[in-house]
Amino acid sequence: MDHESSVAPVAEAEPTAPAAAPTLGRRRRSLWPLVAALTVVVVALAVALVVVRSVDDDRPRAAVGQLFDSPFQQDDLADYGEVLLPWARTKTGAGDVREELPDLLGAAANVRAPEGGRFVRVEVKLEKDYQIPLSAIARPYAQETEVVLRADGRDYPVTGRGGLVLDPNGPLQQGGGRWVAVEGDPTDLEVRVTVDGVTQVVDASDGSVEAGQAVDLAELPSQEEIRDAPDTPCGAPRRLDDSEVRVDYRPGLECRVQFTLRTPYVDGLGWAEEGREFLIVHVVRPHRLSLVSGRGDDTTYWDDELELSARLGDAQPLRPAGNVNQLNAGFLSIQDPDDPDQLVFDVARGEPVADLTIDYRGEATDGEPFVSERRPVHFQWTIAGGDLS
Secondary structure, X not given: OHHHHHHXXXXXHHHHHHXXXXXXXXXXXXXXXXXXXXXXXXXXXXXXXXXXXXXXXXXXXXXXXXXXXXXXXXXXXXXXXXXXXOOEEEEEEEEEEEOOOOOEOOEOOOOEOOOOOEEEEEEEEEEEXXXXXXXXXXXXXXXXXXXXXXXOOEEEEOEOOOOEOOOOOOOOOOOEEEEEEEOOOOOOEEEEEEEOOXXXXXXXXXXXEEOHHHHHHHHOOOHHHHHHOOXXXXXXXXXXXXXXXXXXXXXXXXXXXXXXXXXXXXXOOEEOOOOEEEEEEEEEOOXXXXXXXXXXXXXXXXXXXXXXXXXXXXXXXXXXXXXXXXXXXXXXXXXXXXXXXXXXXEEEOOOOOOOEEEXXXXXXXEEEOXXXXXXXXXXXXXXXXHHHO
């Protein structure tokens, strides 16, 4: 009995093995501080790596307002607006704000954004059928086209040195795109295009345009329409002088209106006043005329230079007549074999115009040197205002 009783407690003590589970749990819990510490080390190391990478980026920072060309940029912007220059139709807009410039053939750009700033792309591209008939009173083209990126109320010029070129007498490569280094991370972007005091505003978010007076440029005919328009003969002239000088070669006494154009803008004069526009008239006429006086053995022949003057109703042209070929002179310009003259008048917008009166005057000099006689000649044509529309 004593032996049995001594054995019984041993048998009852056998279920002690499960008690080991709490010991394993304590061991696992004891590892948690170590895991947490390792996690902190990893995060700290990652932060340290980022900091080290930033410190190692020794690329220079762009100055605010600095412009950058990206000749390999091919992507179009999401939204463009149509901006009309006095000589060209364009599509204009601004792209999304970016932290980095595009890669250079796969390598990172060699410049960073300004401290805390970004880059914005601005484009002004000529349309394929871009040409708008340009009227001017002198050469070269006088007015500059100013393009400005407005970002959160601050203006960044995009034309000028290193910027976009928009000049009808300039190089073949016109317009294009530039990256602009800007302050901060702007959200309100617009492109402002100004010519001679009139500004067109493109909202970069949707391409909508506030065109102002420049919207009237859209009504101008195309180059093809102008070229195909028929000439208007001036008709038979009236002879207003009482000289006996005669025209030796009558077909040379020609006058015809080559074309007319009503436009809101003339380079050198600016934009027409409200409710007004400019009437451009190109007149083909002889610059010299073959004249004759006397009869028989006393007949004298000579060439005489003729001066052109004109008026529209009672209104004089805004400037003296200008030679169209001289106004068009320049790189790749096409000279008109008819050698017309240009007249510019101020008229009421959209209203009929008065009759056009054209005068040719010459002052022939006949006789020996120092014993000569001045003999004026004066021819006049009248073209009905209805024929000028």
